Amino acid sequence: MSATGRPGMAARFGARAAERRGAWLSTLAVALCLGIALSGLAPLLQGVTWWFAAMAMIVAVLGVSAVLRDRGAPEITVVAVSAIVWGALVILLYAVDTLWFVVPTFDTLRDIAADLADARFSIAEQESPAIAEGPITQLLVMAVGLIAIISDELASGLRTPVLAGVGPLALLAVTPLITEGTPDLLLYVLTAAAFLLVIWCSSRIGRAPRPGRGGRNPGLAVAVGAGALAAMIALPAVVPGLTAESLADDGSSSRFPSVYSSGVDPTIQLGRDLRRSDPMLSLTYSTDAEDGLYLKMVNLADFSTDTWQPERPYQADRYRGGPFGTPQGLAPDVPVTAQATTVSIAGLRSDWLPLPYPTQQVDELIGTWMLSPGSFTVTELRGDTQGLNYEVTGLDIQPTAQQLADAGGIVPDGFDRFLEVPTGLDPIVAQTAAAVTAGAATNYDQAVALQEYFRSDAFSYTLTAPDATAYEGGNAQMIPAFLAAKEGYCVHYAASMAVMARTLGIPSRIAIGYAPGQSADRTSEGGRALYEVYTDQLHSWPELYFEGVGWLPFEPTPGLDFTPPDYSLPDYAQSDAGNPGAAAEAPETETTDPAERPDTEQDAPATATAEQAVLAQVRGWGTFLAVLGGIALIVLAPLLLRRARRARRVRELASTGLPATLAWIELEDTLDDLRVQRSAGDTLDDLATRLAGDHLVPEEPLARLWRGVEWEQYARPGSADDATRSGLADDLRTVIGALEAEATARDRTIARLLPVSLLRRRRSPTPAGALVP
Known part of the structure; x- marks a missing residue:
């Protein structure tokens, strides 16, 4: 690398490190949340060594993530190195004898696959609480390590801490699905409290909160999470049918005989x-x-x-x-x-x-x-x-x-x-x-x-x-x-x-x-x-x-x-x-x-048997498709809502009194979704200059947008004609298209599936303050 290139690289690493200031607290909160949720498996497994083994893996992979983020490494590097550390630990702990010097071989993969198959057999044949023998502990360590990497990336890397709760929730859901009885309420409360801590720490990563940035309202985020926790605790007490007894397996026609499908005893x-x-x-x-x-x-x-x-x-x-x-x-x-x-x-x-x-x-x-x-x-x-x-x-x-x-x-x-x-x-x-x-x-x-x-x-x-x-x-x-x-x-x-x-x-x-x-x-x-x-x-x-x-x-x-x-x-x-x-x-x-x-x-x-088999298959496929459709709807809901908001704003450009301001609000939301960094002290001119220089946005349509905003906000209000409104809509599409074309495929996917602009308070185009949330 050239001498002129090294300072640029160092500057980029330094900028990332500053932007991620405090990310280690979010990572620590993720580890705490996973550790508490992991305790929920105690009714299924004997002893405590499995818990310490899984926590050791969590500490190892998340420790690497925290150090790399603190040094300003690119996020893709953080994830890649954490995954490599996870794989290296798995091999060293469970398949070291299969290495050729220090290089994994096909025997390494076969050995690990055989261990996982043994774990599956061992789970299937034991009653609860099962003996956490080697294969079971190995499966748990490997699975929890991957969950930790993904949860930390969502909370500390992508800064979408709400999605990071899927990992702890998955751990908490295992025991109730297998055993009877009322879940341990204290464990759920502690996990929920740790999850609120994850949301709080994730929302405070970097510099002081900036207006209009998604995920930067920790008070609101924690309030929403606390409300959800309160509802989880209170609803079963007041809503008929949400008790542990009513949710027990009662053999209703909507369920299939489970026999040994739970895999325990x-x-x-x-x-x-x-x-x-x-x-x-x-x-x-x-x-x-x-x-x-x-x-x-x-x-x-x-x-x-x-x-x-x-x-x-x-x-x-x-x-x-x-x-x-x-x-x-x-x-x-x-x-x-x-x-x-x-x-x-x-x-x-x-x-x-x-x-x-x-x-x-x-x-x-x-x-x-x-x-x-x-x-x-x-x-x-x-x-x-x-x-x-x-x-x-x-x-x-x-x-x-x-x-x-x-x-x-x-x-x-x-x-x-x-x-x-x-x-x-x-x-x-x-x-x-x-x-x-x-x-x-x-x-x-x-x-x-x-x-x-x-x-x-x-x-x-x-x-x-x-x-x-x-x-x-x-x-x-x-x-x-x-x-x-x-x-x-x-x-x-x-x-x-x-x-x-x-x-x-x-x-x-x-x-x-x-x-x-x-x-x-x-x-x-x-x-x-x-x-x-x-x-x-x-x-x-x-x-x-x-x-x-x-x-x-x-x-x-x-x-x-x-x-x-x-x-x-x-x-x-x-x-x-x-x-x-x-x-x-x-x-x-x-x-x-x-x-x-x-x-x-x-x-x-017999005919009746064939009909029953067909009906069972139809019910099974119907349930599968319904679940699949529900998952797809949940995953695509942010994308659909964001597109609906953009389409509505474009339509309103033809009737609103401040069309340029409304167009600029949509542009600001698009910048938030694409995670484009900008300073709270930038003027519209400064931001337009940076977008044109750093993101290859065409200057003329961008200039028409910000000049229109300045006219509407600070000059005598007037009614824009139809040609002007149509031109603003075209300019907005051109600028947004240029921003999305310049972004990477990964950034575009994240912007569409996880639009942070939906998390902030909505703004309306009003004079003298439209751009302040």
Whole structure:
């Protein structure tokens, strides 16, 4: 750079630094606001290390931004360097082993992407509050770092602090969307107060406030924000329908079944959907099975800690069609019958696919799915099964009592995890299991005894379990309370039987999905029985493992008119034992070879099912388009309002008594929108000279405008003729066109989408003072 060029560059940096004086206070306020809002995630995550890790990222990226602005760096440089620092920290903290010397590689991107996928799986499988393990903390740190950069740029760079509130609001919105209960009012008040501080500090960046500059009225800005805060606190108390109770998920027809779409603790979410006051249609299915089918979605198998967790989906393989394979533990001599089923999802939104167990193959499935080999569950991360239609080939396992008895107490290698119970489990659980199964000779006999114990008259079914806060779901503390109260719903029965089975040495897990549903009193076009499944038929049941037979479902929940499987009834063993030839006379096993399975392609879903799917899709698209249109309207509202104001002023030039003054007011607003810097002490002549010299505005039309203003403001008023008024309109369009043509594309976009002239008090063209707000 030349010697003459360096002073110019230094001068520009110095001018920017002066203009941004105090910007560090705005940045500090943004960090404070984000830190308080970040605390709103505490009900979802255990511990506090995640908060400190996220705050460290916020301090790092915002510290860099504050230093660069203080030195007068261009705003694009501030954002770019902050983003680079964010990326460098992410790599150094979470993917440093993938660097080639100090250069990121493709392995770096793959490693980070894998970590984020693990975080998504971990969130999906944990209950609230989840353990903030590495991937979850990494996701949070990365996301909050980006939110901090964007929020700070809006508040301290573009000086539109109102938009900077979107970041803290997004953090505050996460917990209420996932958990039940009334939000913490104090947290919202503190966040709102910090946000008002952001608005105040942003409005005072630079020199003393200048008349007519957008965003430079801190008193008005804070007053508006305080009014909004007061309304937020006061309205729920006085307006019907704005209470936490009324906003809870009540199963109204305007909402879809959520099941596990919130991604936190499927057992909790199951309880919420069961308590819907107005059950909604989740899915329909037609099957050639003799009875309705249990449709499993996810297995809860890990009980090494205080709560049940799903089997780790990241151990799954990508499913590209074809047979699932042989179910775990199923011997070739166990009788099975192939069953063909067509499933049509109506309103269900879930990461997991409803399937009968054990499924052998799924056809006509759209999307990218992952198969968990051990559990035969199918998962996709998009979290929305709504509208899917697919064909399923499954097996009906029909073991003989002798085969169940022969299973004995064998636990195969690798199944120890299905026997784990948390340290400190109340001894009453194992003691009750031992007492209930006293005298049972085999694992199978013990399983039958446990089921009969829960289905006895001593237990009752209810959705209003006592002390819902501690009694909800399938945690370790719930089980002793449930055994004492002897009332609850399916999760309590399934979790208790599964844990008691583990204390007896029987591998167990919990299945969550749907009960068989209700007959639709009609058949599908292929002649199959048709079933409708609603949200109140969400269900949970235990599955116990017997070597040589595999995983078998049991039904300990009483009072639901569900008939337990034949093999789980006490008289099954007795009748089979009285018929030694029963095993030999067992039905011939049907083949599950895909080439020989029943032809299900010709069986189309029922007409009602297709109509429901279409209506669900129409409602879904309608909601999506409405939301999209609302967002577009909000984003474009400032642009439309500003254009309407300009068009109205141009029209008024033909009738107003001070047309030149009105045209100059429009020019001043355009300068504000384009962020053109000018001095409060400039005369009209000074400003016109600067615009002509620095912004290449044509001198003649500009001169006619300011001379017209001077005549109207300081000379004897007179009525301008039509030619003069038309000429002023043409001059105004010429000057504004030149200003917009000289501005960068970024500046034009900001001026159109974020016109700061709308934020200041409107002025009218009056003599001797029209240009003073």
